[in-house]
Every structure is written in structure tokens, then in C-alpha cells.
Amino acid sequence: MNTEFYADRRKRFAETMADNSFYFVCSGNYVESTDDANYIFQPYRNFVYMTGRQDVDATLVMVKLNGKVTETLFMHIPDERELRWMGTRFDAEDIKAKTGISNLVPNENWDSFISRIMFKNDIQTVYMDMARWDMNYPANEAQKRANRLKEIYPYLQIHNAYQTICKMRTIKDAAEIEAHRKAAAITEEAVKNILSNMQPGMTESHIEAYYDFVLKKHGCKFPAFTTIAATGKNACIMHYMDNDTVTQDGELILFDLGAQYDLYCTDVSRTYPVNGKFTERQKQLYNIVLKGLEVAESMSKPGQLKNELQQISKKVMAEELVKIGMIEKEEEISKYYFHGSGHFIGLDVHDVGDSDDTVLAEDMMFTLEPGLYFDEEKIGIRIEDTILITKDGCEVLSGGIPKTVEEIEAFMAKGK
Ligand SMILES: [Mn+2]
The missing domain is CATH 3.90.230.10 (Creatinase/methionine aminopeptidase superfamily)
Structure with missing residues (x-):
């Protein structure tokens, strides 16, 4: 699919964001099935919609400051062992070109990234993205991150952008x-x-x-x-x-x-x-x-x-x-x-x-x-x-x- 489609979706969503805020959406993780096996990975669909990617354990962040939006893709960077055993394909330049997102950052940098944007700026609003129907499901990655943000920055207003993006998804491009x-x-x-x-x-x-x-x-x-x-x-x-x-x-x-x-x-x-x-x-x-x-x-x-x-x-x-x-x-x-x-x-x-x-x-x-x-x-x-x-x-x-x-x-x- 053409890069422009994803960039356009992100641009349209960014227009709905309050100024001085950020949005994050996680792709999700494997779920264990039995013994050492996992269920087939199902990427979180709003993540796919915004990036075109189906990676495990990736997160898109869009920061809107003074009307300007910057996009960052957090990813799991495979090590030598993983490349050998799993054959995981990872080509940073290709990912940047296909998504139209030029900032590609290892997952390990999440904390320092958040600290930096929260330290320098007056961010009061965060948009998470979470589809959930049941109180009894275990917390997913998006919830864990939102909980942690709230713990460290208790003044944050956290909104769920799920419905906004779902509404965009009803009209197919x-x-x-x-x-x-x-x-x-x-x-x-x-x-x-x-x-x-x-x-x-x-x-x-x-x-x-x-x-x-x-x-x-x-x-x-x-x-x-x-x-x-x-x-x-x-x-x-x-x-x-x-x-x-x-x-x-x-x-x-x-x-x-x-x-x-x-x-x-x-x-x-x-x-x-x-x-x-x-x-x-x-x-x-x-x-x-x-x-x-x-x-x-x-x-x-x-x-x-x-x-x-x-x-x-x-x-x-x-x-x-x-x-x-x-x-x-x-x-x-x-x-x-x-x-x-x-x-x-x-x-x-x-x-x-x-x-x-x-x-x-x-x-x-x-x-x-x-x-x-x-x-x-x-x-x-x-x-x-x-x-x-x-x-x-x-x-x-x-x-x-x-x-x-x-x-x-x-x-x-x-x-x-
Ligand atoms: Mn049918």
C-alpha cells in the first residue's frame, strides 16, 4: 500500500488532537497458547490502520506541540540470536520508507522519550487507543503504559482515541x-x-x-x-x-x-x-x-x-x-x-x-x-x-x- 495513505490517516487524526498532547497506539504482543507455543499474533487493528505494519510489540507515538506534529515508531529491534532462529526481517530504512515515519526508535528508549517530552513541554492531554469490552481481561500493553503515565504525571487527562479512529475506518480509502x-x-x-x-x-x-x-x-x-x-x-x-x-x-x-x-x-x-x-x-x-x-x-x-x-x-x-x-x-x-x-x-x-x-x-x-x-x-x-x-x-x-x-x-x- 502507498505510504501516502497512512500519512493521510495520521494527518486527519492529528487534526482532532488538542494542541500540546500526544497519542500512542500499541500493536500488541504474543499470547501464550500451550507449552512453548503462542497463538497466531493478531496486530491491534488501529495500529495497522495508522502505520500499515503488523509488528509485534511496536508503538506509534504522535506528539502535537504548538500545532506541529512529530511521529515516532517504537519497535523491538531483533538481536543476533533472534535473527538466526526466527529469521525476523528488520530493515530500518525500508520501514521508514513504507510508513513515512522517519523516527524509528528501540522500545528501550520509551522512558527517556516520555521524560523528555514531558519535561520540556506543557503536555496535559494524552490519547491512548484501546478497544475493550470486558473488565476481567488482563491489562494490555496500552493500559499498562497509560497506568504508568498516570502514576508519574497524575495531572494528565487521558482520553481514548479508539472511537475517533474507528469512525475514520468506516469510510474506506x-x-x-x-x-x-x-x-x-x-x-x-x-x-x-x-x-x-x-x-x-x-x-x-x-x-x-x-x-x-x-x-x-x-x-x-x-x-x-x-x-x-x-x-x-x-x-x-x-x-x-x-x-x-x-x-x-x-x-x-x-x-x-x-x-x-x-x-x-x-x-x-x-x-x-x-x-x-x-x-x-x-x-x-x-x-x-x-x-x-x-x-x-x-x-x-x-x-x-x-x-x-x-x-x-x-x-x-x-x-x-x-x-x-x-x-x-x-x-x-x-x-x-x-x-x-x-x-x-x-x-x-x-x-x-x-x-x-x-x-x-x-x-x-x-x-x-x-x-x-x-x-x-x-x-x-x-x-x-x-x-x-x-x-x-x-x-x-x-x-x-x-x-x-x-x-x-x-x-x-x-x-x-
Ligand atoms: Mn459470514
């Missing part, structure tokens, strides 16, 4: 949209690989492997989230992730999956006949969900209240269920439909910034995901797209992934 497009294109190729290879008798995870293969081929080490591959009645379990059931001829299989590129996510659900052909009944129910999705997509444009899209999908599906006699009154749809209709998407799958009164605006990205679940028929159907709001409508980034009955049957017939 060109570089972010490009990354989302790449993630969507990889997902499309991967789902098509499933369709070309899926056969009744395979386990769900065997089918999932055709998807994983394409992700790895494109250098995506991990998907955006744990894949759901749920055949038959498993599709009625919202967070089914065992993926160990043998698929049967005549069943539908529900996939909820997505690739990520540069951490930018795709989130797609599709429901396909394992053998390549829908039964009449499956087609009837499938087309109701598809109609629910299509009507919401047709109304996705700037100015539209996002939450209304859920109601629109729900109403259309309820009307159709009444028509075919599955329910008598529209409100009875809650028997078959019980989840939300979608979420913002970005550096996180369930991205930040969404609220009950979100009005759609150009360059927002979100998903729509209506579904219907018929336990007694062992059929669960969800169809989900990743959507970009454009100037006067929307673009369905996942639109190339077979979705209508005709597209699905034609594609699967060709692949066999």
Missing part, C-alpha cells in the same frame, strides 16, 4: 477498497474450486480443503475467520465449525467463509446442492432467501438507514413464506429467521463503527446475510455478500460467486 477487491477475488476463485470438486460422500472438511488450497496458493496464510461448511441439518446451527460430517447426495451444504488480503476481509455465505442440482423444494426455499438478499442489495445506497435493510429482507421473506403456506402471519418468520442481517467489514470481519442509526455513505463496506433455517427439513440457507457503497448505489464485491439457482447448476455441471 482507495487502498483499502483495492485490498478488499483482492480478498473478494481470491474468495471467488476458492469457492469456484469447491464447486468444481465437491461430490456427495466427501466430508465437509474435505470440501473445505479445496477452498483452503486456493487461499494458500495466493499467499493468504489464514482465512478471515473460521470456515463454516455445514451440510444438511448442520446448517441450522449458526456457529457450526466441526466440519466433520460426511455429505449426502441430495443435501444442501452451507458455506460461510472469506479470504483476507493485507488483513482486509471478505465475508460470504453460499448454500449449494452437494450433487450440483437443487430439488424443487430446495429451489423454492432458496429463492425466498435470495429474494430477501436481492431486495436489500437493491436498496443499498448513500442515505439509506442501514438497519432498515434487515427489516426489508425480513418482510420480503415473510411474505413469501406466507404465500407458500409455511407460516400464517408474517411475524411467525422468527421461527425460521433469528439473526441480524449483516455487519460492517474491514480490517476486522465484524468491523468497527457500526451503530443502530448508521446511515450508509459512499465507500462504506458491509455485509448483508439473510437466512432461513428449517430444522424439520434439515435445510439451512444463508446467502451473504460483501458490499461497497458507491456514489449512487452499491457494488457487490462478492457478486461473481455463483448465487442464482441457474448460475450454480450451470457452474457445477461444467465442473464435473
